[in-house]
Amino acid sequence: MVSFSQAKDMFRIQREAKRIKKELKSIHVEAEASGVKVVVSAEQEVVSITIDPSVPRESVPALLIDALNRAFKKAQLVSAEKMKGIMAQMGMAMPEE
Secondary structure, three states: OOOHHHHHHHHHHHHHHHHHHHHHHHOEEEEEEOOEEEEEEOOOOEEEEEEOOOOOHHHHHHHHHHHHHHHHHHHHHHHHHHHHHHHHHOOOOOOOO
């Protein structure tokens, strides 16, 4: 049976997780690959894509994939760092790299 204190702690942790999730939406990271620039949120949503007109059209897909993958990796690191505290409060350790 869950005590009042445990329920209160769980509610507090849930509120904190929601606050962090909202904060992650406003944090933007970017990556560039030879004229293709992408910006993603720490929530891992694409915010913008800019392609320099000088980039050869046939190169765009590969450069876009490269830039997106690097931006998402950066976003994951930011997100993991922000979530460390809440995960510790929940008794869950984040894996170390």
